[in-house]
Amino acid sequence: MRRRCPTISELNAFLLSAQHLSFSKAAKELFVTQSAISRHIAGLEAYLGHPLFMRRSHGLALTQIGENYLKLVRPAMESLERATTQVISTAQNVHLLSLSVAPTFAANWLFPRLESFRASNPHIAIHFVRYSTTDSAETGDGFDASIQYGYGDWPIADAQYLIGRETSIVCSPSYLAHHPIQHFSDLKQCSLLQHIELPTSWDDWFNAYAGPYEGARIGPGFNLFTLIIQAAIAGLGVALVPSCLLQESLSSRKLVEPLGQRFESPLGYYLCAPNWRSDMESYQRFGEWLQQECRQPPTAT
DSSP states (O other): OOOOOOHHHHHHHHHHHHTTTTTHHHHHHTTTHHHHHHHHHHHHHHTTTSSOOOEEEEEEEEOHHHHHHHHHHHHHHHHHHHHHHHHHOOOTTEEEEEEOOOHHIIIIIGGGHHHHHHHTTTTTEEOOOOOOOOOGGGGGGTTTTEEOOOEEOOEEEEEEEEEEEEEEEEEEEEHHHHHHOOOOGGGGGGGGGTTTTSTTTTHHHHHHHHHOOTTTSSEESSHHHHHHHHHTTOOOEEEEEEEGGGGHHHHHTTTBBBTTTOOOSEEEEEEEEEEGGOOOOOHHHHHHHHHHHHSSOOOOO
């Protein structure tokens, strides 16, 4: 006898239960009863022939098979959701652009400007998906396009430079009061805030502007520019950050540029899409709008 395939309801119940490690929370999100979730999970486990959860007195835990199944099922379900949304959008004469954006760039630069794109392109809907630092050329199944920070050297992807090569050295006024910074060499006496995914950034700066410094990679580490900016505001040290991310922090005087100048970096923000998706109308229109916005002179700080 042919075995049935798992139902969408069973897979949704599994994904939400795995996310929360709770049948009751999964039931609340799906607007069903907890017993219905339990039945869906039991049916899925019976079909697979393996338990997916360990039921414990204090909650649920995924089995090893459950963890492996989750890794396989989640991308497929997300792909199905995107495909469904795309078809519905097309039927409503709306073009969907699934976009992955570096979080700090999205919050500090893109979102404050995005309403102007929506106003001039009402037929294009941008769907923001989970950000991934994976090479954009390899992520065509996850989203249509991305805004990545890097060198722009992705050979099988269309990569348009946007902004971000201009960088600033910043710290809080209180940090500067206790650590006078007048010359490049003064930075060697400071706590250098590190971006752990860009481990050579301070090293590159010292080699370019102040000479080699063996302590360039030593300092508190963070994985997002958002956290580095907040750490600098809190007085934890000196940060090296793309200037385009700092407009609000500088205008409010939460941060200052002690050296009074900006620096050129080989890194920047790029709009990227796999070559086979770069002819999408929504991608092209969004790229044109981004280029126009990036050419606008920055507001004085």
